[in-house]
Amino acid sequence: MTSSIDNARRALEARASGLVFPRGFVFGAATAAYQIEGSPDADGKGESIWDRFCRIPGAIVDGSSGDVACDHYHRWKEDIAVLKALGLGAYRFSLAWTRLLPEGRGEANAVGIAFYDRLIDDLLEAGIEPYATLYHWDLPQALQDRGGWYNRETAAAFADYAGLAARSFGDRVRKWTTLNEPWTFCWSGHATGEDAPGFRDGVKGGVAASHHALLAHGLAVPVIRAEVADAQVGIVFDLNVAEAASEEPRDVAATRRFDGAQNRWFLDAVFKGAYPEDMLALYGDLLPPIHAQDNEIIAAPLDYLGINIYRRSVIAAGDELAPLSYRRVQPEGIYSAVDYEIWPRCMYDILRYVNDGYAPPAIYISENGVATTPETVGKDGHVWDDLRATYYVDHLEQVAKAAAEGVPVRGYFAWTLTDNFEWAYGYTTPFGITHVDFDTQQRHIKYSGDVYAMIARQETAPVAKSA
Numbered sequence: 217m218t219s220s221i222d223n224a225r226r227a228l229e230a231r232a233s234g235l236v237f238p239r240g241f242v243f244g245a246a247t248a249a250y251q252i253e254g255s256p257d258a259d260g261k262g263e264s265i266w267d268r269f270c271r272i273p274g275a276i277v278d279g280s281s282g283d284v285a286c287d288h289y290h291r292w293k294e295d296i297a298v299l300k301a302l303g304l305g306a307y308r309f310s311l312a313w314t315r316l317l318p319e320g321r322g323e324a325n326a327v328g329i330a331f332y333d334r335l336i337d338d339l340l341e342a343g344i345e346p347y348a349t350l351y352h353w354d355l356p357q358a359l360q361d362r363g364g365w366y367n368r369e370t371a372a373a374f375a376d377y378a379g380l381a382a383r384s385f386g387d388r389v390r391k392w393t394t395l396n397e398p399w400t401f402c403w404s405g406h407a408t409g410e411d412a413p414g415f416r417d418g419v420k421g422g423v424a425a426s427h428h429a430l431l432a433h434g435l436a437v438p439v440i441r442a443e444v445a446d447a448q449v450g451i452v453f454d455l456n457v458a459e460a461a462s463e464e465p466r467d468v469a470a471t472r473r474f475d476g477a478q479n480r481w482f483l484d485a486v487f488k489g490a491y492p493e494d495m496l497a498l499y500g501d502l503l504p505p506i507h508a509q510d511n512e513i514i515a516a517p518l519d520y521l522g523i524n525i526y527r528r529s530v531i532a533a534g535d536e537l538a539p540l541s542y543r544r545v546q547p548e549g550i551y552s553a554v555d556y557e558i559w560p561r562c563m564y565d566i567l568r569y570v571n572d573g574y575a576p577p578a579i580y581i582s583e584n585g586v587a588t589t590p591e592t593v594g595k596d597g598h599v600w601d602d603l604r605a606t607y608y609v610d611h612l613e614q615v616a617k618a619a620a621e622g623v624p625v626r627g628y629f630a631w632t633l634t635d636n637f638e639w640a641y642g643y644t645t646p647f648g649i650t651h652v653d654f655d656t657q658q659r660h661i662k663y664s665g666d667v668y669a670m671i672a673r674q675e676t677a678p679v680a681k682s683a
Contacts, residue, residue, distance in 0.1 A: 221602075224602070225602070225605075225663075228602075228605060228606055228609055228667065229667065229670065231609050231613070232609050232612075232667050232670050232671050233670060233671075233674070235609075235612055235613065235616050235671055235674065236616060236620075236674075237615075237616055237619060237674075238619050238626075240626070241619070241625075241626065241627060241628075242305055242306045242345075242580070242626060242627030242628070243303075243304055243305060243306070243627065243628055243668075243671065243672035244304050244305060244306030244307055244308055244344075244345075244347065244627065244628070244629045244630070245299065245302070245304055245307060245308070245629055245630045245631075245632065245633035245649065246307075246308035246309070246582060246583050246629040246630065246631050246632055246633070247288075247295075247307075247308070247309050247310070247632055247633050247634070247636065248309075248310045248349075248352035248353070248354075248396070248636075249309070249310045249311060249312035249315075249352060249354060250264065250266045250282045250285075250312065250352070250353065250354045250637070251282060251285060251286075251632075251636040251637045251638070251639070252282075252285050252286040252288040252295075252634065252636045252637075253282070253285060253286075253287075253288045253289045253312060254282065254283060254284040254285045254286065254287045254288065254289050254290075255287075255289040255290070256282065256283055258289060259315075259325070259327040259328065259331070260315075260318055260325040260327050260328060261312065261314050261315045261318060261325070261328060262314035262317070262318025262319055262320070262325075262356055262357070262358065263314065263356070263357040263358070264312070264313070264314050264354040264355060264356060264357055264412075265353075265354065265355045265356075265357055265360050265364070265405075265412040265413045266282060266353065266354050266412045267281075267282075267357065268357050268360075268412070268413070269411070269412035269413060269414055270282065270283075272414060275414065275640065276639075276640055276641075276642045277640060277641050277642050277644055278641075278642035278643060278644050279642070280637065280642040280643055281637070282637040284654075285636055285637045286634050286635075286636050286637075286652055286654075286657070287657050289331065291657060292334070292335050292338070293338065294659055295633065295634065295659070296335075296338050296339060296342050296344065298633065298634070298650050298659055298661065299339075299342070299344050299633065300342045300343075300344065301661065301669075302649070302661065302665055302668065302669040302672065303669050303672050303673045304344065304669075304672055305343070305344060305345060305672070306344060306345045306346075306347055306391075306627065306629070307339055307344050307345070307346060307347065307633075308347040308349065308393075308582060308629045309335070309346070309347070309348065309349065310348070310349040310350070310351070310352035310354075310396065311332060311348060311349070311350060311381055312328070312354055313350075313351065313354060313355065313356055313377055314354065314356045314357075315328030315329075315331065315332075316328050316329055316332075316377065316380055316381060316384070317356065317377055317380065318356070318358075319356060319358040320355075320356030320358045320359035320373050320377070321358075321359075321373045321376060321377075324380055329384050332384070332385060333384070333385070336385055336388050336389060337388070340388060345390075345391065346385075346388070346389050346391070347389075347391040347393065347629075348381070348385065348389045348391065348392055348393065349393040349394075349395075349396050349452070350374075350377065350378055350381060350392070350393065350394055350395070350436065351374065351394065351395045351396060351432075352396040352397075353396065353397075353400075353401045353405075353411070353412065353639075355370075355412075355413075359373055360413055364413060364425075365401075365402060365405075365406065365424070365425035365428050365429055366406075366421075366424050366425060366428070367428070368428055368431065370428060370432065371428050371429075371431040371432035371435055372435065374432035374433075374435065374436055375432065375435035375436045375439050378394070378435075378436035378439050378440055379439045379440075379442075379443060382439065382440045382442075382443035382444050382447070383443050386440075386443050386444030386447065389444075390444070390446055390447060390448055391448050391450075392440050392444070392447055392448065392449045392450070393449075393450055393451060393452050393522055393582070394432070394433040394436050394437065394440075394449070394450075394451050395429055395430075395432070395433050395451055395452065396452045396522075396524075396582075397452060397453065397454040397524055398426055398429045398430065398433075398451075398453070398482060399426070399453065399454050399477075399478050399481075399482060400454050401425075401429070402422050402425035402426040402429055403422040403425075403426070403477075405425065406421035406422050406424070406425040407419060407421045407422035407537060408422075408537070410640050411639060411640060418537060418538075419499065419502050419537055419538070419539065419540060420502040422477075422537075423499055423502055423503060423504065424503075424504040426481065426482070427503075427504050427506065427510070428504070430482070430485055430486070430514045431510055431513060431514060433451055433486075433514065433516075434510075434513035434514040434515065434516045435513060437449050437516035437517075437518070438516060447519075448519040448520060449518060449519055449520075450518050450519055450520035450521055450522055450578075450580070451486060451518065451521065451522065452521075452522035452523070452524055452582045452583075453479075453482050453483065453521065453522070453523060453524070454478075454524040454525075454526075454583075455478065455479050455483075455523055455524070455525060455566050455569075455570070456474075456475075456478050456479065456525075456527065456528065456529045456562075456566075457525075457528040457529065457562045457565045457566050457569065458471050458474050458475040458478070458479070458528070458529050458531055459471065459528055459529070459530050459531065460530075460531060460532075461530050461531060461532035461545040462532070464533075466532075466533035467531065467532045467533055469533070470531050470532060470533040470534065470540075470541060470542040470543075471531040471542070472494070473495075473498065473539075473540050473541065473542060474529065474531045474540065474542045476492055476494060476495040476498070477495065477537075477540055478529075479569075480492045480495065481495055483570070483573070483574050485511070485514045485515065486514060486515060486518065486521075487515070487521075487574040487575075487576065488515070488574075489511050489512065489514075489515035490511050491511075498539055498540075499539075502539075518576065518577070519577060519578065520576060520577065520578040520579065520580055520626070521570065521574075521576040521578075521579050521580075522579075522580045522581075522582030522583075523566060523567070523570065523579060523580070523581055523582060524581075524582055524583035524584070524631070525562060525563055525566050525581065525583075525584055526552075526556050526583075526584065526585070526586075527556040527557050527558075527559060527562060528557065528559050528561075528562040528565070529544055530544065530545040530546070530547055530557075531543070531544060531545065532545050552586045552587045552588070552645075553587040553588050553589050553644070553645040554587045554638075554641060554645050556586075556587070558586065558607060558610075560607075560610035560611050560613070560614050561614060563581070563584070563611045563614035563615055563618075564614040564615075564617055564618050567579065567614075567615070567618040567623045567625060568618060568621075568623065571618075571623045571624070576624070577624065578624050578625075578626045579623065579624055579625045579626065580625070580626055580627045580628070580629065581615060581625065581627070581628040581629065582629050583629060583631035583632075584608075584611055584628065584629075584630065584631055585604070585607070585608075585630055585631035585632060585647045585649075586603065586604050586607040586647065587638065587641075587645040587646065587647050588601060588603060588604060588645070588646060589644070589645070589646075590635075590643070590644065590646055591646065591651060591662070592651075593651060593653070593660050598662075598663060599651045599660060599661075599662040599663060600662075600663050601662045601663055601664045602663065604649070604662070604663075604664035605662075605663050605664040605666075605667040605668075607664075608630065608664060608667060608668050608671070609667065609671075612628065612671060615628055630649055630668055631647055632647045632648050632649070633648060633649065633650055634648045634649075634650045634651075634652050634659060635647070635648035635650070635651055635652040635654075636648065636652070648662070649661070649662055649664045649665035649668055650662060650665055
């Protein structure tokens, strides 16, 4: 007898099979070094700010760390096998700065470089294109000790690191991302303190860190291009669709400020060559020194923008992070294990927002996924994560809609390939399309992975003409 659950799964799989994407559309999965690699001091690796932050009592919900995580440092071949089993054509991963340069600058670590050499070579042998991210939150602690993202010199150190990475891997890696989510690592790390390095310096901290991070990005772009003739270089922003909780002028104004802080501050700087005037006026004396050439450096031409999108934000006037002075409102609905509203329309809305307002040459959805509570492999050998499977189909429908309208979205990366160390949430909120038993390190593709693979293996259609 067919159950209602079986019928729902068949209906979901039929929707997945009906999705159409432009020819050449890239399907991949994404990870981050600290969240998966483990081996924090192996083979000459230096200490990062996350190695240090996880030692602070209470910093991580379950008291855990990334010391072992998915043990990717030793099990990377298994993870490539998972990518191949899923039929994915691309893998977005980050390089651990402290594996290449243990002190952030100075002498390179040949063993660390060799690790990524092996990973990249095996990806290519498996027919999987590597998309390398230079910075996914794990600043060398040695640079943090000298001021970290509060210090302009960190931007210069990042450019040197980018040059080393490009020289080491640029003969095989064409797609390069400078920074992943500067809003989050600058504001959660320096304004509110939930993430490393754990500073609670308010708006002044978030703005100073973000300016120097964007400067690092701008300095790195020409360095990468000088080393890799055919490099495709981009940056990844975590963007939020901002909606006012009401039509009250106070809520509308707060929404504009929130949009300015999370979205326009970064997008305007990179694509328009200047920070938004309303945000400069709002921040006023809280701004760090901005030098005459900074705007030009930050606006170095890019080949693509990566968008990490997980939710919309419904905003009302409040007292959070004055003078931004907003608060998030939670409408009735379905929420993930990290308390993000599941709202698939945000995918289409953010693609239109970015394309219509900034017209980047190409867009990738560089992260999208949903957190649940920890799952187990059932007696039938499956992990039935129906919520996550539905999430992917719902959100990819919105990507397909935008692509059909001419938005130049060229690919989609599921967050994430495997359950991993989820930052301040530890191991309590898995996002993976592959289950990891952290006692045995056994990998097991979930139902969501099967559904995503079904979509990734489909034929694609000719690229739509621009709307």
